[in-house]
Amino acid sequence: MPRQARSRAKRDAILAAAARLFGERGYEATTASDIAAEAGVSIGTLYSYFRDKRQIFLSLYASALDSLSGLDIAGALLSPDPLETIRALLARVLPYDAAHYALQRAWVGLTVRDPDVARCGEQIHRFLYDKLLAAVRQAQARGLARPDLDAEATCWAVLILVDRVWHTELDPATLPAEEFSRRRDALAHMIFHAIFPDPSSRRAASPLMGAHRDGKGQGGRVT
Amino acid sequence: MPRQARSRAKRDAILAAAARLFGERGYEATTASDIAAEAGVSIGTLYSYFRDKRQIFLSLYASALDSLSGLDIAGALLSPDPLETIRALLARVLPYDAAHYALQRAWVGLTVRDPDVARCGEQIHRFLYDKLLAAVRQAQARGLARPDLDAEATCWAVLILVDRVWHTELDPATLPAEEFSRRRDALAHMIFHAIFPDPSSRRAASPLMGAHRDGKGQGGRVT
Amino acid sequence: MPRQARSRAKRDAILAAAARLFGERGYEATTASDIAAEAGVSIGTLYSYFRDKRQIFLSLYASALDSLSGLDIAGALLSPDPLETIRALLARVLPYDAAHYALQRAWVGLTVRDPDVARCGEQIHRFLYDKLLAAVRQAQARGLARPDLDAEATCWAVLILVDRVWHTELDPATLPAEEFSRRRDALAHMIFHAIFPDPSSRRAASPLMGAHRDGKGQGGRVT
Amino acid sequence: MPRQARSRAKRDAILAAAARLFGERGYEATTASDIAAEAGVSIGTLYSYFRDKRQIFLSLYASALDSLSGLDIAGALLSPDPLETIRALLARVLPYDAAHYALQRAWVGLTVRDPDVARCGEQIHRFLYDKLLAAVRQAQARGLARPDLDAEATCWAVLILVDRVWHTELDPATLPAEEFSRRRDALAHMIFHAIFPDPSSRRAASPLMGAHRDGKGQGGRVT
DNA sequence: AATGAATGAGAGTTCATTCAT
DNA sequence: TATGAATGAACTCTCATTCAT
Numbered sequence: 001m002p003r004q005a006r007s008r009a010k011r012d013a014i015l016a017a018a019a020r021l022f023g024e025r026g027y028e029a030t031t032a033s034d035i036a037a038e039a040g041v042s043i044g045t046l047y048s049y050f051r052d053k054r055q056i057f058l059s060l061y062a063s064a065l066d067s068l069s070g071l072d073i074a075g076a077l078l079s080p081d082p083l084e085t086i087r088a089l090l091a092r093v094l095p096y097d098a099a100h101y102a103l104q105r106a107w108v109g110l111t112v113r114d115p116d117v118a119r120c121g122e123q124i125h126r127f128l129y130d131k132l133l134a135a136v137r138q139a140q141a142r143g144l145a146r147p148d149l150d151a152e153a154t155c156w157a158v159l160i161l162v163d164r165v166w167h168t169e170l171d172p173a174t175l176p177a178e179e180f181s182r183r184r185d186a187l188a189h190m191i192f193h194a195i196f197p198d199p200s201s202r203r204a205a206s207p208l209m210g211a212h213r214d215g216k217g218q219g220g221r222v223t
Numbered sequence: 224m225p226r227q228a229r230s231r232a233k234r235d236a237i238l239a240a241a242a243r244l245f246g247e248r249g250y251e252a253t254t255a256s257d258i259a260a261e262a263g264v265s266i267g268t269l270y271s272y273f274r275d276k277r278q279i280f281l282s283l284y285a286s287a288l289d290s291l292s293g294l295d296i297a298g299a300l301l302s303p304d305p306l307e308t309i310r311a312l313l314a315r316v317l318p319y320d321a322a323h324y325a326l327q328r329a330w331v332g333l334t335v336r337d338p339d340v341a342r343c344g345e346q347i348h349r350f351l352y353d354k355l356l357a358a359v360r361q362a363q364a365r366g367l368a369r370p371d372l373d374a375e376a377t378c379w380a381v382l383i384l385v386d387r388v389w390h391t392e393l394d395p396a397t398l399p400a401e402e403f404s405r406r407r408d409a410l411a412h413m414i415f416h417a418i419f420p421d422p423s424s425r426r427a428a429s430p431l432m433g434a435h436r437d438g439k440g441q442g443g444r445v446t
Numbered sequence: 447m448p449r450q451a452r453s454r455a456k457r458d459a460i461l462a463a464a465a466r467l468f469g470e471r472g473y474e475a476t477t478a479s480d481i482a483a484e485a486g487v488s489i490g491t492l493y494s495y496f497r498d499k500r501q502i503f504l505s506l507y508a509s510a511l512d513s514l515s516g517l518d519i520a521g522a523l524l525s526p527d528p529l530e531t532i533r534a535l536l537a538r539v540l541p542y543d544a545a546h547y548a549l550q551r552a553w554v555g556l557t558v559r560d561p562d563v564a565r566c567g568e569q570i571h572r573f574l575y576d577k578l579l580a581a582v583r584q585a586q587a588r589g590l591a592r593p594d595l596d597a598e599a600t601c602w603a604v605l606i607l608v609d610r611v612w613h614t615e616l617d618p619a620t621l622p623a624e625e626f627s628r629r630r631d632a633l634a635h636m637i638f639h640a641i642f643p644d645p646s647s648r649r650a651a652s653p654l655m656g657a658h659r660d661g662k663g664q665g666g667r668v669t
Numbered sequence: 670m671p672r673q674a675r676s677r678a679k680r681d682a683i684l685a686a687a688a689r690l691f692g693e694r695g696y697e698a699t700t701a702s703d704i705a706a707e708a709g710v711s712i713g714t715l716y717s718y719f720r721d722k723r724q725i726f727l728s729l730y731a732s733a734l735d736s737l738s739g740l741d742i743a744g745a746l747l748s749p750d751p752l753e754t755i756r757a758l759l760a761r762v763l764p765y766d767a768a769h770y771a772l773q774r775a776w777v778g779l780t781v782r783d784p785d786v787a788r789c790g791e792q793i794h795r796f797l798y799d800k801l802l803a804a805v806r807q808a809q810a811r812g813l814a815r816p817d818l819d820a821e822a823t824c825w826a827v828l829i830l831v832d833r834v835w836h837t838e839l840d841p842a843t844l845p846a847e848e849f850s851r852r853r854d855a856l857a858h859m860i861f862h863a864i865f866p867d868p869s870s871r872r873a874a875s876p877l878m879g880a881h882r883d884g885k886g887q888g889g890r891v892t
Numbered sequence: 893a894a895t896g897a898a899t900g901a902g903a904g905t906t907c908a909t910t911c912a913t
Numbered sequence: 914t915a916t917g918a919a920t921g922a923a924c925t926c927t928c929a930t931t932c933a934t
Contacts, residue, residue, distance in 0.1 A: 479917095482917095487915085488915065488916045489917065490917060491914085491915055491916070494914075
């Protein structure tokens with residue numbers, strides 16, 4: 001095994017162990033030694049890969065954020081069937097993956113205490129906010145969104161909601177898959193209705209409405 | 224100064240100091256000695272008023288929760304102008320008060336680690352959820368709410384949203400009053416649209432729509 | 447109620463409470479506040495009666511020692527029936543009284559740590575040792591005691607034994623009365639045999655032997 | 670120096686320091702930091718070798734107890750010259766070793782307060798009591814012991830005596846070697862006389878008596 | 893590069909004692 | 914004289930981090 005590969009594997013083992021333990025016990029309650037033991041390395045080794053405990057967490061978080069960077073929010077809102085594309089977006093952003101939510105719970109605790117972590121969170125928040133706001137503005141410009149929408153404040157609210165869910169709710173560990181997707185759908189509807197007017201309010205029997213109805217076939221439970 | 228009053232004042236000083244520091248630094252990063260120093264008492268005194276650090280926090284939180292117990296959610300959703308009553312409800316729930324938000328940030332950190340705190344949070348969540356769900360069901364029964372609404376999942380989403388905002392956002396310390404109320408309004412609209420269909424989708428030129436327009440006079444910025 | 451009497455009563459209440467608590471929990475585990483509460487006075491009052499916690503204990507101990515000061519050890523050893531008088535002496539010294547033993551247990555803990563307490567214990571020890579040694583020497587001089595007895599060392603051993611019993615054993619709380627007196631008798635015999643030769647070894651059918659046999663009528667269980 | 674040896678040395682240094690300080694000051698009055706400083710290690714190190722302060726003490730005590738486990742009490746009492754074998758037994762049990770007695774003094778303080786320590790002490794007491802009682806019963810059955818002996822109560826008294834001495838007296842630090850062995854001999858005689866009748870009381874000019882006299886040659890001081 | 897023994901600042905908490913009322 | 918709120922030094926124990934091997 002080449003040296004670099006072994007080094008990479010060790011780093012990954014540490015991160016995986018950290019994700020597991022942070023998720024289970026929270027950031028503060030997980031000691032550096034715990035992580036090293038769980039990863040099967042010594043603390044010395046752990047500290048040769050990461051400057052300090054916080055860096056481990058930050059690294060962990062960085063990779064979680066990657067999944068958010070490629071989102072095509074504008075495309076979603078401007079599509080012919082925004083409800084559906086919002087739903088698809090949420091499905092990407094909110095995976096049915098216990099490890100993800102466990103880790104995020106730890107994040108919430110840290111973010112409060114650690115300025116760097118908080119700043120990191122704010123950056124991603126800002127990044128998404130800018131993207132979302134631009135998309136909403138385009139939708140407004142094309143006459144798709146509610147004309148009297150307070151774009152800034154609504155984008156803020158949408159992000160807050162998704163962010164919160166991303167961080168702490170929808171934990172597959174306590175939520176059956178069906179309930180999980182019902183809630184994700186409810187989120188999609190909430191966001192959709194916040195931004196877009198009801199189809200029939202613009203034009204009776206709108207094709208958009210039809211598309212949505214057929215598209216997912218929610219059995220009429222959700223609009 | 225009578226003894227009881229002095230005692231009360233000291234207790235309040237400790238709570239105030241704790242709220243300040245917990246808010247600024249988070250629960251873990253605030254030491255018992257810090258609180259005592261900030262309150263101008265000795266740690267011995269602090270520990271004669273509160274069994275332990277957690278109790279200080281819990282006391283702080285208990286008073287914050289009182290404001291939530293008297294909410295008339297059903298009345299709000301069944302009123303002739305739900306948007307307006309939702310707005311009023313949010314105004315009660317989300318005060319323009321920096322101390323409140325600072326404290327709530329600390330709560331989030333603790334909730335992750337301390338089962339008692341988490342349980343306490345779940346209770347209030349459950350309490351509000353039940354109230355909200357009952358209200359939404361009544362609104363559906365009367366044909367006011369979106370007929371195909373997934374009531375449970377949507378109530379969950381609304382609560383998550385409000386809860387998150389209640390806990391950590393809208394901090395007056397970093398938000399001018401005008402921006403604060405814009406965001407609160409955006410929340411009200413988001414909740415309103417999630418539950419209720421657009422007025423014109425039921426009847427063109429609905430009086431409800433008009434009522435809203437006049438009622439708050441948001442200058443046409445928001446639906 | 448005259449002032450002095452009330453003061454005396456309060457002092458006694460504190461001592462009684464302290465005896466109870468020291469006995470139950472030991473010296474260290476009993477706080478000054480505990481004693482004050484148990485006695486129904488404030489700590490302030492407690493500290494106006496006693497310089498510090500140790501003084502409470504020392505006062506308690508002093509009264510326990512009073513009972514030892516009037517012992518006529520010489521008379522006991524020189525009597526015609528030493529076994530019987532030793533037995534009587536032990537009955538005075540080792541009361542069937544739970545409070546006594548509880549308190550003594552606390553003493554043992556303190557004596558180790560507190561030079562003053564230890565010194566106080568040594569004084570009484572020395573006092574009794576001198577008395578006992580003088581008595582044994584007289585008995586030897588009269589040809590009553592074992593002629594080749596190491597008086598000093600044996601007196602030391604006897605005192606150690608009685609002292610230990612006085613302090614911690616024979617607790618009526620865990621020992622039925624009958625067992626209690628059996629053990630006390632065994633102590634008496636042990637001391638008797640240590641000092642005096644067996645009657646028949648000096649002279650067959652000695653009157654002393656007879657006196658002892660008849661005197662207590664132990665049913666032949668003990669010599 | 671190999672790692673394991675260094676680790677062992679450090680552990681021993683901590684135990685030695687603890688024995689020294691516990692002996693000098695007692696358990697409570699010795700702080701964990703004191704021990705660490707005396708041993709020349711940091712408290713962190715101390716706590717990596719021992720879970721808590723009590724464990725240090727218990728480890729110390731455990732090794733002291735080992736010396737008691739191999740005692741052949743029955744053999745001693747049934748030997749042709751019991752006085753001599755009792756003397757030998759005591760010599761094993763009561764070493765001329767200051768550290769031992771210093772440590773035992775601390776034990777007495779702890780036993781009052783710590784149920785685990787007390788239980789541990791009771792076990793060893795029970796163990797020795799059972800051994801001793803069986804031995805005495807055998808001696809009685811063979812007609813060697815005093816026929817009318819209260820075996821249980823006397824065994825209790827003997828153990829109390831030895832236990833007390835084992836724990837706190839005979840401290841070589843304050844006792845010259847000669848005085849030390851005189852006292853130990855006095856103990857042996859006391860125990861011997863408590864259990865066995867005087868030789869001549871069974872038969873004049875008994876060979877046992879002679880054996881004893883010659884065996885040790887105490888200069889006729891003690892029978 | 894890898895180890896893990898060693899570090900020690902700092903946490904929460906207790907309680908003997910004081911002193912203003 | 915009696916009170917008990919207030920004090921703060923001192924305790925035990927933890928854990929992020931270092932560094933000699």
